[in-house]
Amino acid sequence: MDEITPRVYQLSGIWGTGIWGANVFLLVGSNLTLVDTGFKGRSTQILKEAGRLGYSPSDIANIIITHHHADHVGSLAMLKKVTRAKVVAHPADAPYIDGRLPQPGPRWLSKTPLHRLWATTPVAVDILVNDGDELPILGGIKILHTPGHTPGSICLFLQQERLVIAGDVLAHRFRLRLPSKAFTADISQEIRSIKRLASLDFDVICFGHGSPLVHKARPTIISFAEILESKYQRVR
Ligand SMILES: [Zn+2]
Ligand SMILES: [Zn+2]
Numbered sequence: 001m002d003e004i005t006p007r008v009y010q011l012s013g014i015w016g017t018g019i020w021g022a023n024v025f026l027l028v029g030s031n032l033t034l035v036d037t038g039f040k041g042r043s044t045q046i047l048k049e050a051g052r053l054g055y056s057p058s059d060i061a062n063i064i065i066t067h068h069h070a071d072h073v074g075s076l077a078m079l080k081k082v083t084r085a086k087v088v089a090h091p092a093d094a095p096y097i098d099g100r101l102p103q104p105g106p107r108w109l110s111k112t113p114l115h116r117l118w119a120t121t122p123v124a125v126d127i128l129v130n131d132g133d134e135l136p137i138l139g140g141i142k143i144l145h146t147p148g149h150t151p152g153s154i155c156l157f158l159q160q161e162r163l164v165i166a167g168d169v170l171a172h173r174f175r176l177r178l179p180s181k182a183f184t185a186d187i188s189q190e191i192r193s194i195k196r197l198a199s200l201d202f203d204v205i206c207f208g209h210g211s212p213l214v215h216k217a218r219p220t221i222i223s224f225a226e227i228l229e230s231k232y233q234r235v236r
Helices: 043-052 076-083 107-111 114-118 187-197 217-235
Strands: 002-005 008-011 024-028 032-035 060-064 086-089 141-145 154-158 163-165 171-173 175-177 204-206
Touching: 002 204, 008 043, 024 043, 043 076, 060 076, 107 114, 175 217, 187 217, 204 217
Parallel strands: 032 060, 060 086, 163 204
Antiparallel strands: 002 008, 008 024, 024 032, 141 154, 154 163, 171 175
């Protein structure tokens, strides 16, 4: 578990590469908020980490889901059962989380052992959040709707921490990169969302996969967005 700020902790997969699912974030306020849950089978580890900070499962009041992919919602069913936390997500991804729609994925996935991890247990979403909404957590978390990777992907702007949790809108594995194209619904929308993300005024940015950017985070994202835009315009 890495302390990013005194109120934000990151629980990584192995080397933050996403093995065993995406990074999970613990936000410590008057109660606890989880951001994402990793693949299924990760709930015990998550609750143990919360316990190391002195919290019990019932202290987890909210679970915010950045998007519906199984490496982010896999352990949601078990965590909700144990904690009775409220599940927060965007309406465009809610049908994939509550089981009205199946988890989409590339066709080759069904031929690999990963397909078992990819099938998730449906969980009802309790609170739907839209672009511009503010959650009363850590002094106000602003929701930025950043579709592209999935239709209902969201970024969380923790204004008091000057920190963004970007989900899979971008990844930072050894270098800044786009999310896997095979798992991304609409790449041109995705690039527009990265540009929007760059307009936020933050100092630190955390990702679903890889390590956080803590130095020159915003200028780095701005120049990455500019490079992407010119590259994309060229191919178009
Ligand atoms: Zn992911
Ligand atoms: Zn994803």
